[in-house]
Amino acid sequence: MRVPYAASGEYAVVPGKAPPRPGRGAVVRYLVEVERGLPFDPAEFAADVHRTLNDVRGWARFQRVDRGPVRVRVALSSPRLTIRQCLPLRTGGSLSCWNGTRSVINALRWAKGVPQYGGDLTAYRHYLISHEVGHGLGHHHRSCPGPGRLAPVxxxxxxxxxxxxPNPWPFPDRKPRESGETEDRRP
Incomplete structure (x- = not known):
């Protein structure tokens, strides 16, 4: 898929709602935005984001809404808008970021991934969402704990x-309980 360097420069909130995964613990309200003019289906992007955020290996339980108040905004952005939204961080048009109000997901990375993930675009997309939303929940960068070990998200x-x-998940070893209940983890 060809991703343009620049699109409209304006976000549109993706309409729709989705409940948090079952279980206990805090619920984080969030919404999804897509820059107008990008060659992605906004509803499909929003569904991918919701699946990632509500995976039991993820940070918490997330409720998707289409209006505020929200704790996190997840925004699919062209490289040019990413550069603008991420300032003063220098993304070079190829990185994503947390800008204090939203997880800015670079559409080029969303479409192509990175070599480190060996062509597993789905896993890399989980990583992008988990990492940038992690910043929105107050988590900071971490180092590799040692050769051959899983990278912290x-x-x-x-x-x-x-x-x-490579590791796309905050809690890669977590599995659903037999009862279907999920772990209680507060962001």
Whole structure:
């Protein structure tokens, strides 16, 4: 898919709502935005975001809404809008960021991924969402704990794995309980 360097420069909120995963613990309200003019189906992007955020290996339980108040905005952005939204951070048009109000997801990375993920675009997309939303929940960058180990999700895996293995999840070892209830984790 060809991703334009620049689109409209304006976000549109993706209409729709989705409940949090079952379980206990805090619920984080969020909404999804897509820059107008990008070649992605906004509803499909929003569904991918919701699946990632509500996976039991994720940070918390997330409720998608289409109006505020929200704790997090997840915004699919052209490289040019990413550069503008991420200032003063320098993304070079290729990185994503948290800008204090939204997780700015670079559409080029969303479409192409990075070599470190060995062509597993789905896993890389989980990482992008988990990492940038993690910033919105107050988590900071972490280093690789050692060669061959899983990279913490807050490692800057888009830049390098530093001899770690790729990992898209905050809690990669968590599994659903037999009762269907999920872990109680507060962001």
């Amino acid at each position: 807050m490692t800057q895996q888009s830049k390098s794995l530093n001899r770690c293995r």
